[in-house]
Amino acid sequence: MESEHPKTDAQNNLQTVPLMDADDIRRALTRVAHEIVERNRGVENLVLIGILxxxxxxxxxxxxxxxxxxxxSVPVGRLDIGLYRDDYGTNPKGLPAVAPSDIPVDLNEKRVVLVDDVLFTGRTVRAALSAILDLGRPACIQLAVLLDRGHRELPIRPDFVGKNVPTARHEHIAVHLSETDGEDRVLLQRQGV
Structure with a gap:
């Protein structure tokens, strides 16, 4: 694993601390998978839906x-929550780009595990719940996250957590995955002092 010592980008005064490497991510997901099996007594009627x-x-x-x-096998869907965000239309960055959702099965009476990389305020999960409920009526919805960093603004908590990472509100968690970023690692970023 990389050095645990912070690195500072002098130009942007940004300090970066490595939190997880590829092996840490693999171990966390393996543990979460076992917890999902245990909680659901197997994988029958289970559907995984990843938030884009x-x-x-x-x-x-x-x-x-x-x-x-x-x-x-467990069916996997992907969900875009752009149109369900509570800041839709008011975000200074403009309207969100919307990607197609792909839900391969009927969600009625299924046990849905919603999957995301980082749980922060809970607003993304709230939007995802609204989107899922527009698609059907699952028997239950559970939440699995790679990282929980705290600072909830809504009464939402994960059922499965890869790693709890206490953070300051102004800090940022950067998750890099090989599928989207070419590498697996998680970094904590903060403005240098």
Whole structure:
């Protein structure tokens, strides 16, 4: 693993601290997959739905792990929540780019595990819940995240967490995945002092 010592980008005065490398991410997802199997007593009627962008590849990885553990495939969908965001139309960056969602099965009476990379305020999860409920009525919805950094603004908590990372509100967690960024690692970024 990389050095645990912070590195500072002098030009932007940005300090970066490595939190997880590829092996840490793999171990965290393996643990989450086992917890999903245990909580749901297997994978029957289970569907994984990854929130775009980085929740989708994490859901695919979890599906492969569940296949290895249980010997049964678990359908995986991907969900764009852009139109469900509570800041839709008021964001100074403009309207969000919308990507197509892909939900491969009927969600009625399924056990849905919503997957995302980082849980912060809970607003992304709230938007995802609204989007899922527009698609059907699952038996239950559970939440799996790679990292929980705290600072909730809504009464939302994850069922499965790869790693809890206490952060200051002004800090940023950067998740890099090989599918989207060419490498697996997680960094904590803060303005240097």
């Amino acid at each position: 962008t980085r929740g989708a590849p994490l859901a695919q990885r979890l599906s492969r792990l569940l296949q290895q553990i249980e010997g049964s």
